[in-house]
Amino acid sequence: MIIRPRIVYIVRLGEVESSHLTVISESLQEHFGLEAKIIEDRTILPSALDAARKQYNSNLILKKLLDILPADALKILGVTDFDLFSPIFSYVFGEAQFGGKCAVISTFRLRGHPDGKILQGCPPLVSRIEKEAIHELGHTFGLRHCADPDCVMHYSVGVQCADRKFAFFCPACREMMVWHMATDLFLKI
Numbered sequence: 792m793i794i795r796p797r798i799v800y801i802v803r804l805g806e807v808e809s810s811h812l813t814v815i816s817e818s819l820q821e822h823f824g825l826e827a828k829i830i831e832d833r834t835i836l837p838s839a840l841d842a843a844r845k846q847y848n849s850n851l852i853l854k855k856l857l858d859i860l861p862a863d864a865l866k867i868l869g870v871t872d873f874d875l876f877s878p879i880f881s882y883v884f885g886e887a888q889f890g891g892k893c894a895v896i897s898t899f900r901l902r903g904h905p906d907g908k909i910l911q912g913c914p915p916l917v918s919r920i921e922k923e924a925i926h927e928l929g930h931t932f933g934l935r936h937c938a939d940p941d942c943v944m945h946y947s948v949g950v951q952c953a954d955r956k957f958a959f960f961c962p963a964c965r966e967m968m969v970w971h972m973a974t975d976l977f978l979k980i
């Protein structure tokens with residue numbers, strides 16, 4: 792039997808507020824018509840810890856997400872509250888396998904404070920999380936960074952940049968997204 796991969800799995804990595812995962816899930820269903828399922832994993836995050844840096848290696852997390860990829864997964868998105876780094880950056884908001892299956896995001900730096908605490912008067916964290924999730928999933932659909940500062944695919948240098956942009960694609964990126972989604976949903980079976 793052929794299983795059509797059409798579900799986006801959102802993986803809670805450690806302790807993450809349920810409401811944050813729900814926002815991502817609802818956004819995917821509302822904006823892209825994608826079915827999303829929230830699951831949990833308690834082994835991936837500990838295995839990606841760099842004890843010296845006290846941060847988690849996003850490259851390793853992506854590899855481990857592929858290991859648990861369900862057969863009906865269109866994409867898999869890890870979400871953590873802990874700080875992520877990749878070998879070439881001191882920290883990252885998230886990372887994705889370009890044109891692939893997996894992505895990971897962290898709420899840590901999106902909280903607006905270097906130690907991950909929520910700043911008073913900070914713009915809604917959920918809005919930043921939603922944008923970061925769509926941005927990284929956009930990469931898994933083959934979308935590159937966009938020059939339009941309003942577009943969700945614009946590269947965010949800091950949280951101010953993330954606040955400036957919208958949770959939506961510009962017309963050019965949207966067109967690309969629709970094309971890639973159609974390809975991923977209906978051809979790669």
Ligand SMILES: [Zn+2]
Pocket residue numbers: 926930936946
């Ligand atoms: Zn990006």
Ligand SMILES: [Zn+2]
Pocket residue numbers: 937938939942943944945960961962963964965
């Ligand atoms: Zn764009």
